[in-house]
Amino acid sequence: METQNIRVSFHSVVQPIRIHKTHLFSMLPTPSCSSNRVSLNIRSFSSHTLITRRSLKCRNSVEKVEYEKDKSNIRRKNLAIFVSGGGSNFRSIYEATLNGLVHGDIVVLVTNKHDCGAAEYARYKGITVIVFPKRKEAQEVFSAEDLVTSLRSHKIDFILLAGYLKLIPSELIQAYPKSILNIHPSLLPAFGGKGYYGMKVHKAVIASGARYSGPTIHYVDEEYDTGRILAQREHKLYVEVAAALCEERISWREDGVPLIQSKENPNEFTW
Ligand SMILES: Nc1nc2c(c(=O)[nH]1)N[C@@H](CN(C=O)c1ccc(C(=O)N[C@@H](CCC(=O)O)C(=O)O)cc1)CN2
Numbered sequence: 001m002e003t004q005n006i007r008v009s010f011h012s013v014v015q016p017i018r019i020h021k022t023h024l025f026s027m028l029p030t031p032s033c034s035s036n037r038v039s040l041n042i043r044s045f046s047s048h049t050l051i052t053r054r055s056l057k058c059r060n061s062v063e064k065v066e067y068e069k070d071k072s073n074i075r076r077k078n079l080a081i082f083v084s085g086g087g088s089n090f091r092s093i094y095e096a097t098l099n100g101l102v103h104g105d106i107v108v109l110v111t112n113k114h115d116c117g118a119a120e121y122a123r124y125k126g127i128t129v130i131v132f133p134k135r136k137e138a139q140e141v142f143s144a145e146d147l148v149t150s151l152r153s154h155k156i157d158f159i160l161l162a163g164y165l166k167l168i169p170s171e172l173i174q175a176y177p178k179s180i181l182n183i184h185p186s187l188l189p190a191f192g193g194k195g196y197y198g199m200k201v202h203k204a205v206i207a208s209g210a211r212y213s214g215p216t217i218h219y220v221d222e223e224y225d226t227g228r229i230l231a232q233r234e235h236k237l238y239v240e241v242a243a244a245l246c247e248e249r250i251s252w253r254e255d256g257v258p259l260i261q262s263k264e265n266p267n268e269f270t271w
């Protein structure tokens, strides 16, 4: 049987398309590199905060400009993560909340498998674990409304699905508009929908002869994998998107396309 070489690449397959929007920010003055060091504070016109740029050394007239968003006056966000298995993305995001990459805290883990690896890890870290939906034979009923009430009591700002294998009910979607994301292990819309989860997705990609694959992060709507796509790139993507969420660097284009404001250059947006 002919073996097929497939490159399952988590590198940038879909080049981020960058657009330059100036109405959000003052035109960024081009830093002069006459001196050895440049430092510049840039005040934006938008609701965003002061963007300070660390002074940088210019070498060989090549500028390396980094912007450090001033997060001191951005409220830390409360996150709920939904998982059904080991929680590899959950653990990455959790670590990122501790090392400062994500300006938020994982307050609740929701799972349909009370004894999954992610739930055990969460309990060990002192994170509240909620089982939803409960097993059919469970004594007490815990409805979608009960789940919304519980998430509200924990003051949850965003919900991140990370290997959660059940359909999110519309009650939750209505209660958290534009605030629920999911990571899917293919370049949607290909290989998505009911029945496409876990290894089933990768097997379908390989069987199709596709040359590339990679994850998609999208907003969650009532159907499996049909919500607005936010990002498609290498597998550490969820931490970067969670960071953008918590730093309020996501905006919505007039036609409903969500955009991520670049951390490096606030005048650039990708989708
Ligand atoms: N309302 C939504 N809920 C969920 C979405 C979504 O986009 N909208 N994404 C899924 C995650 N997912 C793909 O990214 C996904 C998960 C599970 C399934 C699936 O077919 N599940 C089986 C049951 C599997 C099991 O119980 O072990 C099924 O429904 O028959 C498809 C896609 C999370 N929720």
Ligand SMILES: NCC(=O)N[C@@H]1O[C@H](COP(=O)([O-])[O-])[C@@H](O)[C@H]1O
Pocket (backbone or CB within 6 Å): 083, 084, 085, 086, 087, 088, 089, 090, 118, 162, 163, 164, 183, 184, 185, 196, 197, 198, 199, 201
């Ligand atoms: N449709 C989404 C989906 O299928 N997600 C899948 O859930 C698992 C999560 O593993 P983890 O719990 O070890 O991160 C992974 O297999 C991932 O592809």
